[in-house]
Ligand SMILES: Nc1ncnc2c1ncn2[C@@H]1O[C@H](COP(=O)(O)OP(=O)(O)OP(=O)(O)O)[C@@H](O)[C@H]1O
C-alpha cells in the first residue's frame with residue numbers, strides 16, 4: 001500500500017481506438033483503391049480517377065451539408081427531390097430567358113441565381129417546420145420530399161425537361177471543363193469540403209451543432225439558440241443541394257422525375273460511413289468526403305471488373321454501410337459502458 | 342470489526358485486494374472491503390477517490406484489474422451489465438439510470454414485469470407501484486412518464502425500484518444527493534427497515550451527519566487507497582472529515598460579511614407568475630447571498646428558470662438594476678450578467694460525451710475567437726484556469742466528461758458558469774456530490790464573490806449550507822414564498838416550519854394582500 005497515486009499523470013497516448021476510428025474510413029478507402037487496382041490496373045488511370053472524383057462531387061457536396069444536419073440531431077430526406085425540383089426550375093427559367101432575351105452568359109447566371117434562392121428557401125422551410133412548428137425532421141422532410149418530386153413531375157408533364165441547346169453550349173463547361181487538370185465539379189467539391197471542415201471544427205457553429213445533437217437541453221441551458229442553429233443546418237443543406245444541382249444540370253442538360261432519386265440515402269450513407277453518428281452529437285466532414293468517395297469507387301470498381309455483376313452495386317454498398325455502422329457501434333458501446341457513471 | 346456486540350453474521354460480499362486501472366490510469370490500489378447482513382457500511386472519500394469505481398466492481402459493472410470479489414465467502418466473477426441483480430446485488434448508481442420515456446410503474450417493474458402468460462398484468466403493476474411509492478411517502482402517479490419528473494422524484498423512483506427488489510446486498514451511490522430533508526428522512530426509515538430484514542447495505546455519501554446516523558462501519562478512501570475501516574461509534578464528523586481529506590478541516594463556512602444596508606438592489610422580482618411559481622416577490626442586493634430553501638418541488642428551481650428565460654413568464658415583473666427585463670433565453674440573461682447553474686448536471690448541465698474543454702467554454706464560446714475561428718489555445722488556457730480554481734481532478738485531461746467522478750463534474754459545471762463572469766449568480770445545489778474539502782473551497786469562493794460585490798442566489802436542499810452561507814433565506818412552499826428569514830431567525834427549525842407550512846410569514850401576507 002505504499003504506491004502513491006500519480007496525480008494528473010501526463011496524459012497517456014490518445015487511445016488506440018480513437019485513432020482507429022478517425023482513420024477507419026480512410027483505411028477503408030485505401031483498401032478499396034488497392035483492391036480496385038489489383039482487379040484492374042485501369043482503375044488508377046488518370047481518366048478514371050477524374051471520373052470517380054467528378055461523380056462523387058454531387059453526392060459529396062450534398063453529404064457535407066447533411067453532416068451538419070445529422071450532427072445537430074436532425075435528418076433531411078428531401079435532398080434528392082429538392083435537387084430534381086431545383087434542376088427543373090432552373091431549366092424552365094433558363095429556357096424562358098433564352099426565348100425572351102436570347103442566349104448569353106446571363107442566361108446561365110440567372111439559372112444559378114435561381115438555384116441558390118430555391119436551395120436556401122427550401123432549406124429554410126425544412127428548418128422552420130422542424131424548429132418552429134415542432135414537427136419531427138423525419139416527417140417534415142418526408143413531406144417536402146414528396147412535394148418536390150411531384151412538382152418536378154408536374155412541370156415536366158411526366159416527361160423530361162430539356163435545356164435549350166444554346167444555353168447548353170454556354171453552360172456545358174461548368175461540368176466538362178477543368179482547371180489545372182481538375183474538373184470544375186471537383187473544385188467545387190474541394191471548396192465545399194474545406195469550408196465545411198472549417199465550419200464544423202473551427203467555428204462556434206460547428207461546436208453548437210455537436211452540442212445540440214448530443215443533448216439539446218444542455219445546449220439550451222448553455223445559451224445556445226437551438227432553433228436558430230438547427231434552422232441554419234437545413235439552410236446549409238439546401239445551399240449544398242443547390243450547388244450540387246448547378247454542376248449537375250450541364251451534365252445531361254435535362255431534368256425529369258427520375259433525377260436525384262435515392263440521392264438522400266446515398267448522402268446519408270456517405271455521412272455515416274465517414275464516422276458521423278446518425279443520432280447526432282458527433283460530426284466528421286472529412287469522413288463524409290471519404291464516405292462519398294468510397295460509395296462512388298465501389299460502383300466504379302464493379303463497372304471495371306467482371307467478378308460481381310454491376311447490378312449488385314446497391315448490395316455491395318449496403319453491406320459496406322452496415323459494416324461501417326457496426327464498427328462504430330462497437331467502439332461506441334465500449335465507450336458508453338465506461339462512461340456510465 | 343463488526344462494530345457491534347452481537348455475534349457477527351458471515352460476510353456476504355467482499356472485495357479482496359482489488360485494484361483497478363482505466364487504461365494506464367490507476368484508480369484503486371489493493372482495496373479490502375466487506376459487508377455483512379443487517380449491516381450498513383458507508384464508503385466515504387474525496388471526489389475521485391474511487392468510491393463509485395469500487396462499488397461498480399462490487400456489482401460486476403467493472404472488472405478488477407487484480408484481486409477478486411467474494412460472494413458468500415467464495416470467489417465469483419460477477420456477471421457484467423447489472424445482471425448481478427439476479428444474485429441479489431442491487432445498485433442505485435450515482436447518476437440516474439431510468440428510461441426517460443417509460444412510465445413510473447414500467448420503470449419500477451422493469452426487467453421483472455408481472456405477467457400472465459405472455460401478457461403484462463398492467464393493473465397489478467400499477468397497483469404494486471402505487472403501494473411501493475406509498476411506503477416512501479411520495480405522491481407520484483404511477484402512470485406519468487419519467488421525463489416529466491424532477492431529479493428528486495426520479496431519485497425516489499430509483500430508490501423505490503431498488504428497495505422493491507429482493508436485495509441481499511443493496512448498494513447506493515450518493516442516494517440522498519438530490520433529496521431534501523423530508524425525503525431523506527423517509528429514505529432513512531426504509532434503510533432501517535431493510536436493515537432489520539437483514540439486507541446488507543453499502544452506501545456512499547458526502548453528507549457526514551448522514552453517515553454518522555446510518556452507518557455501522559465506515560470505510561475511508563483517499564486517492565484510490567484504503568485509509569481505514571472503522572466502527573462508527575469511534576468516530577466524530579470531524580475525525581471522519583480529517584481522514585477523508587488528510588488534513589484538519591476548520592471553518593467549513595467562511596465568516597459572513599453582511600452587505601451594506603444601503604447597497605442597491607440589483608435584482609427585484611415582483612409578483613412573478615410562471616409554471617410552478619405563484620406570486621413570488623423578493624429583492625437581491627449587491628454583495629448579498631440570498632438562500633432559497635424549501636422542499637423538493639417547492640418551486641425554487643422554477644423561479645430561477647423563469648428569471649433567466651428558461652421558462653415563460655405568465656405575469657409579474659423582473660427589475661435588473663432598476664430596469665424591467667424579460668430575458669427571452671439564456672443568451673440574453675448571460676449577456677446581462679445573470680447566470681444560472683442547473684442542478685441536473687447530466688440532463689441539462691454537461692455534454693457527457695464531449696471533453697472538459699468543450700464543456701467548459703460552451704456557454705461563453707464567443708470569448709474564444711480569433712477572427713471568425715475558435716481559438717483552441719485560449720480555450721485550453723480557460724480550462725487550465727478553471728482546473729486550478731475549482732480543483733477539478735481529472736487524471737487524464739482529455740477524458741470525456743462522463744468519465745469524470747461525479748463531484749468533479751459538478752466542479753466543472755461551476756467553472757462553466759463562472760466563465761461567463763456574471764454579476765448575479767444563481768446556483769442550484771452548488772455542492773451536490775462534492776466532498777467536504779472541496780465544499781469548503783466552494784463556500785469560500787461564493788463568499789469571496791459576494792465580498793467582491795457580486796450577488797448570489799443559492800438554492801439548496803442542504804439546510805446547513807443555506808444557514809451557513811446566506812445573509813437572508815427565502816423559504817418556498819408550493820410555488821409561493823412562505824417566509825423570508827434574516828439574521829438570528831435563520832435556524833433549521835424556523836426554515837422547517839415555513840417549508841412544511843406550519844408557519845406563514847408576514848412577508849407572505851403582504852404579498853397576497
Ligand atoms: N471509465 C473511466 N475511464 C477513465 N477514468 C475513469 C473512468 N471511470 C472513473 N474514472 C476515474 O477514476 C477516478 C475515480 O472515480 P470515481 O467515480 O470512482 O470517484 P468517486 O470516489 O466516486 O468520486 P465522487 O465523490 O466525485 O463521485 C476518477 O479520477 C475518474 O476520473
Ligand SMILES: [Mg+2]
Pocket residue numbers: 392393394435514746747748
Ligand atoms: Mg462517485
